Amino acid sequence: MSLIEINNLKVHYPIRSGFFNRVTDSVKAVDGISFNIEKGQTYGLVGESGSGKSTTGKSVVGLEKVTSGSILYNGVDITSEKNRKKLNYNRDVQMIFQDSLSSLNPRKRIEDIIAEPLRNFEHLSKNEEKMRVLRLLDIVGLSVDALYQYPHQFSGGQRQRIGIARAVATNPKLIVADEPVSALDLSVQAQVLNFMKKIQREFGITYLFISHDLGVVRHMCNNIAIMNKGRLVEVGSRDDIYNHPLHIYTKRLLAAIPQIDVDHREEHREKRLQIEKIYQEQSSKYYDQNGLAYPLVKVSSMHSVALPPQEAKKYSEKEVEV
Amino acid sequence: MKQTGENYEEISTEDLKRLSKQAEKEAAPSAGRIIWNEFKADRPALIALVIVVAFILFVVIASLFINTSKMMETNILDYFDAPFKDGFLLGADAGGRSIAQQLIVGSRNSIGIALGLTVISSTFGIAWGLISGYFGGFVDWGMQRVYDFMMMLPMTMMIIVIVTIINNYNAVTLTLIFSCFYWLGTSRLIRSRTLAESKKDYVAASITSGTNPWKIIFREVMPNISSLIIVDTTLSFAENIGVETGLSYLGFGLPAQTPSLGTLIANANDPNNITEYWWTWFPAALEIIILCLAISYIGQVARRAADSSQRKSNK
Amino acid sequence: MWKTILRRILIMIPEIIILSIIVFLLAKAMPGDPFTGSINPRAGVAQIHHLMEVNGLYDPWYQQYWNWVVHLFHGNLGESYQYNEPVTRIIGQRAVNTLWLSLFTVVLTYLIALPMGIYAGRHEGKLPDTVIRFYTYVTYCIPFFVILVLGIWIFGYVLGWFPTTGSVSPTANGTFATIGSRFYHMLLPGILGALFGTVNIVQYLRSEVVDAKSSDYVRTARAKGVPINDIYRHHIFRNSLLPIAAFAGYSITGLLNGAIFTESVFSYPGMGLLFVNSISYRDYTVITALVLLFGILNIFGTLLSDIILSIVDPRIRIE
Numbered sequence: 001m002s003l004i005e006i007n008n009l010k011v012h013y014p015i016r017s018g019f020f021n022r023v024t025d026s027v028k029a030v031d032g033i034s035f036n037i038e039k040g041q042t043y044g045l046v047g048e049s050g051s052g053k054s055t056t057g058k059s060v061v062g063l064e065k066v067t068s069g070s071i072l073y074n075g076v077d078i079t080s081e082k083n084r085k086k087l088n089y090n091r092d093v094q095m096i097f098q099d100s101l102s103s104l105n106p107r108k109r110i111e112d113i114i115a116e117p118l119r120n121f122e123h124l125s126k127n128e129e130k131m132r133v134l135r136l137l138d139i140v141g142l143s144v145d146a147l148y149q150y151p152h153q154f155s156g157g158q159r160q161r162i163g164i165a166r167a168v169a170t171n172p173k174l175i176v177a178d179e180p181v182s183a184l185d186l187s188v189q190a191q192v193l194n195f196m197k198k199i200q201r202e203f204g205i206t207y208l209f210i211s212h213d214l215g216v217v218r219h220m221c222n223n224i225a226i227m228n229k230g231r232l233v234e235v236g237s238r239d240d241i242y243n244h245p246l247h248i249y250t251k252r253l254l255a256a257i258p259q260i261d262v263d264h265r266e267e268h269r270e271k272r273l274q275i276e277k278i279y280q281e282q283s284s285k286y287y288d289q290n291g292l293a294y295p296l297v298k299v300s301s302m303h304s305v306a307l308p309p310q311e312a313k314k315y316s317e318k319e320v321e322v
Numbered sequence: 323m324k325q326t327g328e329n330y331e332e333i334s335t336e337d338l339k340r341l342s343k344q345a346e347k348e349a350a351p352s353a354g355r356i357i358w359n360e361f362k363a364d365r366p367a368l369i370a371l372v373i374v375v376a377f378i379l380f381v382v383i384a385s386l387f388i389n390t391s392k393m394m395e396t397n398i399l400d401y402f403d404a405p406f407k408d409g410f411l412l413g414a415d416a417g418g419r420s421i422a423q424q425l426i427v428g429s430r431n432s433i434g435i436a437l438g439l440t441v442i443s444s445t446f447g448i449a450w451g452l453i454s455g456y457f458g459g460f461v462d463w464g465m466q467r468v469y470d471f472m473m474m475l476p477m478t479m480m481i482i483v484i485v486t487i488i489n490n491y492n493a494v495t496l497t498l499i500f501s502c503f504y505w506l507g508t509s510r511l512i513r514s515r516t517l518a519e520s521k522k523d524y525v526a527a528s529i530t531s532g533t534n535p536w537k538i539i540f541r542e543v544m545p546n547i548s549s550l551i552i553v554d555t556t557l558s559f560a561e562n563i564g565v566e567t568g569l570s571y572l573g574f575g576l577p578a579q580t581p582s583l584g585t586l587i588a589n590a591n592d593p594n595n596i597t598e599y600w601w602t603w604f605p606a607a608l609e610i611i612i613l614c615l616a617i618s619y620i621g622q623v624a625r626r627a628a629d630s631s632q633r634k635s636n637k
Numbered sequence: 638m639w640k641t642i643l644r645r646i647l648i649m650i651p652e653i654i655i656l657s658i659i660v661f662l663l664a665k666a667m668p669g670d671p672f673t674g675s676i677n678p679r680a681g682v683a684q685i686h687h688l689m690e691v692n693g694l695y696d697p698w699y700q701q702y703w704n705w706v707v708h709l710f711h712g713n714l715g716e717s718y719q720y721n722e723p724v725t726r727i728i729g730q731r732a733v734n735t736l737w738l739s740l741f742t743v744v745l746t747y748l749i750a751l752p753m754g755i756y757a758g759r760h761e762g763k764l765p766d767t768v769i770r771f772y773t774y775v776t777y778c779i780p781f782f783v784i785l786v787l788g789i790w791i792f793g794y795v796l797g798w799f800p801t802t803g804s805v806s807p808t809a810n811g812t813f814a815t816i817g818s819r820f821y822h823m824l825l826p827g828i829l830g831a832l833f834g835t836v837n838i839v840q841y842l843r844s845e846v847v848d849a850k851s852s853d854y855v856r857t858a859r860a861k862g863v864p865i866n867d868i869y870r871h872h873i874f875r876n877s878l879l880p881i882a883a884f885a886g887y888s889i890t891g892l893l894n895g896a897i898f899t900e901s902v903f904s905y906p907g908m909g910l911l912f913v914n915s916i917s918y919r920d921y922t923v924i925t926a927l928v929l930l931f932g933i934l935n936i937f938g939t940l941l942s943d944i945i946l947s948i949v950d951p952r953i954r955i956e
């Protein structure tokens with residue numbers, strides 16, 4: 001059984017209008033996606049801004065009200081608040097936020113910030129709690145002095161590490177990392193990512209890693225899902241996605257990764273322009289009349305792609321759920 | 323792991339004190355401290371603060387030595403005594419009662435009611451705004467409808483009518499009646515700030531940390547809007563002085579035998595008094611003006627302190 | 638846009654119903670009964686009981702409320718105990734005075750506040766701005782009734798420039814003299830109300846102008862070489878003016894509140910003074926009618942402002 005099973009998840013925001021303020025339409029932030037996260041792996045969720053990847057992440061930690069579909073954690077549907085309460089769900093599933101400054105309450109000391117989940121989920125004595133916090137600080141490489149300081153006294157990378165310390169405080173099974181390094185300098189990014197890997201090894205944590213940076217995702221993730229306009233367009237292993245992309249959107253995304261290979265600059269440019277041309281020509285084929293992706297089709301045991309119906313017939317495999 | 327734990331225990335016994343002290347020094351200043359620094363940098367504001375505090379203390383202490391019922395006794399012989407005559411510092415009114423003494427007791431009553439009103443209405447308004455802004459959705463919708471409706475009520479009239487219906491009222495009931503109506507402005511202000519504040523990630527982080535909503539509202543969000551709260555409370559204190567005095571002036575505030583700054587100014591309703599016996603009402607009017615100006619000035623400085631770009635103490 | 642307006646009007650209906658229930662319950666809570674004054678003082682308790690019974694005063698409250706509402710729709714608000722006249726007629730006479738005074742005050746407020754707000758915004762941070770902001774700060778924080786008392790003392794009694802009581806001089810003969818005298822009586826209360834009611838408009842306009850100054854459309858206009866005065870006249874002022882106009886509706890609440898004080902200080906026979914007098918005489922029918930009327934006027938004022946705003950500001954509109 002997978003650690004997390006997401007089945008046909010939909011998150012719609014209602015648009016109210018008309019005479020009686022009825023719901024007349026909705027913004028489909030997440031529009032029917034399904035994927036599984038196995039224990040111990042790092043699952044990458046990639047997409048441009050507005051593709052619904054953050055909303056998916058927030059649904060998994062329980063911050064977002066789900067419109068329909070289910071998220072099974074060890075077989076229990078945690079889209080209902082009652083189940084989350086019963087499981088003490090957030091003790092096992094935590095989140096790392098993109099903006100490290102806004103995710104730390106500026107009026108609280110680091111000690112209180114890191115200890116917050118401990119105080120709610122584990123009832124420790126004052127001394128035990130302090131030792132746990134000190135140990136967490138040690139793990140993320142911050143000195144004891146940090147205990148009584150406030151968030152604004154740290155650099156961006158340090159703050160993100162504090163956020164990580166808070167997230168791992170209760171020894172969670174799964175951490176949703178919502179663009180954890182997008183706001184950081186490149187040099188600091190590597191540092192924070194390595195911390196995350198180290199912690200993963202140490203605690204056996206599973207990550208749902210949300211990012212728009214394909215380079216970072218390649219470094220971090222075993223399995224990757226590409227999201228576009230609230231739907232998944234391609235799901236597969238790292239090898240499937242990076243070396244055998246099938247959907248034009250994935251190809252285009254990959255082409256956008258900057259290359260440092262100066263000698264073949266012109267070649268890269270040619271290739272990029274070619275892919276863009278193909279994308280422009282075929283985008284009507286790969287998306288339905290509403291501009292949305294088609295249902296996923298299994299092309300190999302791990303690899304699924306949202307292919308148009310006529311293409312899909314070639315892979316006479318069974319269709320995966322919408 | 324046990325090893326490390328013991329190491330830390332050693333640290334905590336020895337160094338924790340030193341660390342706490344050091345951290346205290348480097349800690350982000352609280353809203354109260356920021357505002358205090360601003361006052362130290364702004365001389366007129368400090369003077370205003372000293373005047374207001376000293377005046378309130380004086381009025382409270384001095385009124386302890388005044389026998390109110392004796393003070394309110396009519397004494398025909400001193401009918402409209404001019405200031406400095408017969409030992410009346412500020413003269414006497416139609417009943418031969420000392421204006422100076424009435425001023426002191428009246429100030430205490432009026433300021434006391436304004437303070438009580440500020441505390442009650444601000445507390446309620448802040449809680450209302452925080453809850454409405456934090457929960458959003460249907461809770462917010464319902465609370466906003468109540469707000470909209472309250473805004474439509476003819477407030478002064480309603481208060482006067484309620485005061486007339488309740489025969490037996492005193493300063494406390496009066497304060498409570500006022501409080502029913504004067505929380506609206508605060509609640510609106512706090513709500514809009516809470517809406518913005520609740521969208522920040524630290525609130526989401528607290529939710530995923532399992533903290534319950536009430537604790538998030540009052541322990542996480544509220545400290546972050548504390549400077550706004552301090553400023554708004556100061557300014558509404560200045561406004562609230564006008565509430566009770568205004569109604570007492572019309573004759574619907576404190577009972578007749580309880581002096582208030584408003585009842586003193588009501589002496590001006592008589593065309594004779596207003597010109598000939600100006601001392602019966604003018605000191606009270608002047609006092610209200612000075613008091614309101616000083617308190618609002620304090621509020622302005624507090625507002626400047628809350629807005630870090632305008633602080634004088636930084637320069 | 639019509640949908641927005643219609644919806645807004647629909648929201649208003651429950652508001653008016655709740656208001657009427659509150660007013661009715663307040664009226665019920667007032668001590669005394671409506672007959673003690675109007676019938677033969679020698680009438681016995683039994684007769685009053687009989688009258689109460691006939692008039693349905695022993696019915697359950699919702700039944701009484703319903704009767705009251707039916708009467709309201711027939712324009713029957715009862716009789717004033719103090720004047721022995723229908724309440725509608727008494728309020729009608731006073732309402733005209735209050736209406737003119739309020740109108741005068743509003744017009745004057747706008748005349749004072751508009752140039753001040755624009756001037757302050759235009760010279761943001763400079764001396765005129767500081768002076769205007771000090772002025773609004775002083776006028777904002779001093780209680781209005783204190784200003785009225787000081788105003789009538791200095792300009793009415795000491796200097797004798799303005800009348801201190803009434804709405805028209807009894808010696809005024811002829812149409813022009815009467816109108817002139819009426820205007821003369823409104824002058825001081827109107828000026829005081831206007832001078833001390835500018836805060837909202839000035840502050841709003843000032844920040845609007847300050848924002849507009851740094852906006853792209855103004856910068857573009859300046860880059861094109863449009864004279865700065867024209868920019869203020871045609872671009873900034875026009876953009877800020879309509880939301881300002883919307884304040885007129887909201888200001889009804891403030892004006893009516895202020896009327897109670899203004900009319901008391903100046904013995905100006907409007908609805909505010911009528912209310913204060915009726916309270917003193919315990920003239921409950923008049924009080925009830927006035928509270929209801931003021932409440933409904935507030936509701937309509939807000940409605941008016943909301944509608945103006947929805948026309949002006951497309952963001953508020955509901956499609």
